[in-house]
Amino acid sequence: MRYSEMFIPTVREVPSDAEIVSHQLMIRAGLIRKLTSGIYSFLPLGLKVIRKVEQIVREEMNRSGAQEVFLPAVQPAELWQESGRWKMYGKELLRFKDRHNREYCIGPTHEEVITDLVRNEVKTYRQLPKNLYQIQTKFRDEIRPRFGVMRCREFSMKDAYSFDADWEGVDVSYQKMFDAYSTIFTRCGLKFRAVEADTGNIGGSFSHEFMVIADSGEDALVFCSVCEYAANIEKAEVAKPEKIPIDPAPLPVMEIVHTPDVRTIEEVSAFLRVTPQDIVKTLVFEADGTPVAVLVRGDEEVNEAKLRGYLGCDALELATDDTVLKVTGSPKGFAGPVGIKARTIADYSLMNRVHMVTGANREDYHATNVNMGRDFTVKEFADLRMVKETDTCPRCKNPLNFARGIEVGHTFKLGTKYSKQMRATFLDSNGQEKEMVMGCYGIGIGRTVAACIEQNNDTKGIIWPMFIAPYHVILTPVNVKDPLIMEAALKLYQRLTDDAIEVILDDRDERAGVKFNDADLIGIPLRVTIGHKRLSEGKVELKIRKTGEEKVFTIEDALEFIRRTVRE
RNA sequence: CGGGGCGUAGCGCAGCUUGGUAGCGCGCCUGCUUUGGGAGCAGGAUGUCGGAGGUUCAAAUCCUCUCGCCCCGACCA
Secondary structure, three states: OEHHHOOOOOOOOOOOOOOOHHHHHHHHOOOEEEEEOOEEEEOHHHHHHHHHHHHHHHHHHHHOOOEEOOOOOEEEHHHHHHHOHHHHOHHHOOEEEOOOOOEEEEOOOOHHHHHHHHHHHOOEHHHOOEEEEEEEEEEOOOOOOEOHHHEOOEEEEEEEEEEEOOHHHHHHHHHHHHHHHHHHHHHOOOOEEEEEOOOHHHOOOEEEEEEEEOOOOOEEEEEEOOOOOEEEOOOOOOOOOOOOOOOOOOOOOOEEEEOOOOOOHHHHHHHHOOOHHHEEEEEEEEEOOEEEEEEEEOOOOEOHHHHHHHHOOOOEEEOOHHHHHHHHOOOOOOOOOOOOOOEEEEEHHHOOOOOEEEEOOOOOEEEEEEOEOOOEOOOEEEOOEOOOOOOEOOOOOOEEEEEEEEEEEEEEEEEOHHHHHOOOEEEOOOOOEEEOEEEEEEEEHHHHHHHHHHHOEEOOEEOOOHHHOOOOEEEEEOOOOOHHHHHHHHHHHHHHHHOOOOEEEOOOOOOHHHHHHHHHHHOOOEEEEEOHHHHOOOEEEEEEOOOOOEEEEEHHHHHHHHHHHHHO
């Protein structure tokens, strides 16, 4: 297309409210514009990239045997009440009423709708398995949208849902999606990693996140330096230590010490001259309204996602001051396991500790020489803490690496959570009614584009991988008023277009510098400069955006080179 | 929701403390020159100073309310 006719509003200055490169560059290169908080318009160049990613997604989904559908964005409250998520989902679910005062929401995800569809149509095991997907606009009323299209409220997502007759079936469906995702992100030119993940409020038993490795990523990841183990930090396991038998009898007896106004781990360790490792951190949580005390070594942090998983609860938060008072008999800062009135779970980090320091469950007092099995007993031990740099791989004990990542895809083995709740059943070969076993699989389209920019840019702008570049080539006639130059440019343009190569002809009456800078900014992989110097020898210059490499070609050789490079 | 910041020309900002002519850079328009890495000169257009109310002879500036946006935190498939 001719640049002069296109709508590519580039901007020279870095937008002041854009924090990360991809957001800055998407605005600067004229891919997106913000309408309102967390809601963006895609401009022609941005849309072209989106369509390319969608195309790759469609091809791979279809190849895996999934079929495309298109579900409604507006969904009735009844379905969400049926699944139980009308209450569970919270404020992120955008709800509204129609003129008849009936309640609706704008779909943040489509488990309810798809389950409803499938339960109405699928009656027998002969119709299974099925995998249906769509690419659709979702809305999640994020508390704080940020980073442009990376974390916005309205966004496009590919979501797929698999329905199987049994657990062996869902394993197959899940693996197909996992493989399709790997292919998709590879084709998008991304460096990514699939990690084990927490299932959050979607639920289910098993899940992977596809993470694009980037320092600006919002998630922290852990992966083994040797084996295949990789996990979101929320999920990352800590190996259970060996139990060493300890006879507490000969140890010094527990003492109650006056510790006025000494509450935090730092204060206690300074006041009593002990290390944080000697202290037991006692945290009181409320899990679905019931108080639970969690014990962890003073230098460790409780991982709430793990705790939620262990307890199998929906709502989990740190207890209020009132609850702490009720459970411990003292204000916050003096809780301890001795005599606490709540279910008590200890992290593995306390397993072999002796003569510990704990809160005394009495204001301004701590206890020392506290020993498990003598001064208090713990029935439950579990892995509840955050991993840290000094931990080793839970599978093979080799060192762990830490990185940050952008979640571009998420796969869940849902099991029967929705089919049970919404009675999506079928008759098996014995005539028995059974619940379908489901999986669900998402890819954030816009986020994938942003992540790609995050990984492929330099000080001049975006560097698109060829597969998702909005155009393959940009032709830059240095002076549009020179008839010879324009003639050559138009001829090249025609030849390339005939070969189905996507090309921009920068026919703007601008100085060469302006054109070069725009070409670099919008990141077109190949640029052909047509100027009088080379043209007088029948040649043109070809510059590769990624490497900065410049080649001088005859027009025929340039055509050949472009064809080859684009097809690779 | 808590803490902080910002709304002035299309964009980026100054002016506000101490009330009195609304300004700068970029962009835009016209003309001439220039034409291989964001040109030069000359001329020009553009504002409900986010909105409402108040104080005042007079408000971008002071006061009250309100809306929007951004950052940090909590939150989050």
